[in-house]
Amino acid sequence: MTAGPVVVTDIARADAADVEALGRHGVATVHEAMGRTGLVGPAVRSIQTDRRVAGTAVTVLCAPGDNLMIHVAVEQCRSGDLLVVTTTSPSVDGAFGELFATALHARGVRGIVTTTGIRDTAELRALGFAAWSGAVFAQGTVKATPGSVNVPVVVAGALVRPGDVVVADDDGVVVVPRQRAAEVVAAADARVAKEEADRTAYADGALSLDRKGLRPLVDELGIRYMTQAEYDAGTA
Template sequence: MSLGELARLGVATVYEASGRQGLVDEDFIRLIPGSAVAGPARIARCGPADNRTVHEVAARTRPGDVVVLTMDNPVPVALIGDLLATQLRAQGAAGVLVNGAVRDADTLRELGLPVWTRWVRVRGAGKTHRGTVDRPAIVGGTGIRPGDVVVMDGDGVVVVAADRVDAVLAASRARAAKEATARERYLAGGLSYDLHGFRAEDEGG
């Protein structure tokens, strides 16, 4: 199983191939243009406007993890900046999903760690509420459990349940192959209106 392949196949393909499940239905800013990642979720559920839990999750992050930073009621407070992101990169994180804000955005881009964030704000977080690490969370209406695979690219974010990854990867490969064949037909002048049978239905011919 290649999680990197899920990233290359992309959020739209994975979402459709999974039966339209797992969409994280929020607008996120992708800090590094062109970046795409997939990896198992390492989750920090932070207290209100507080990032103490991010320090704990940084100590538990393993290579390839997608670190999910969230609050039960997200507000535009910076859960992560340059120094915490540097730690996550050194720990080998594949990427970071921030259901909150980041700051030091220019430095984060230079660091090269792929980050998707709801907001960019300088307002700092508190450090008094421990929160929880590696417990299920809901982001954008979708449940994320530790070890579920988070896929992120320019289209947004989708989550694949850990026990469905192999099946969704296979379905995504099949969908990508089908789309490649369709693309060749369209380049040759074919039309989806005909290939899907819509013209025959609409015009009775």
């Protein structure tokens, strides 16, 4: 592993068909299908509603209060990517705004996930550029400190490697390792099929207690059924 600032230019990316399939499923389904792993922490939130994107990660590691490496990273982005930015120590300064979004939108980048702050939120929404951030904060940044592009980073508790699949929607952000993308697509497909069968059954009046076989567990845990009169009287 190379020490010090570095820009990796030839990352391997997840298969585009797998990225599209995971994007259709969305964050909650993908997270569950992957064994309830991969979630970015809830401090990183969407600045818009009713948006869902999936893309391959181009990762950026910046110094706090400094967006130099985002400028460097734009050149490494291509259509279908999603920019993922974090800092070497916590910072919510407004490192990303309209001009970055304009440049990335022109390159076919699908959005940004960042632990930093963003600004120009109205302009980003007007442009249709999807963004998930640690804050909305107008504080400006400098361009003075080296960092890295396309190295593994940790974003609000989630490990993101360059080329991984990042899915983001109103529920949050989830990261799928590139090597597991096809496996997770298959698991998500199976989960959706099962949920559709459940949905049909519930619409017909079935109870989840029965469909999921939970009644024996309720008994095992000592959960008791009683009338109101029994409860008020304190009887078993």
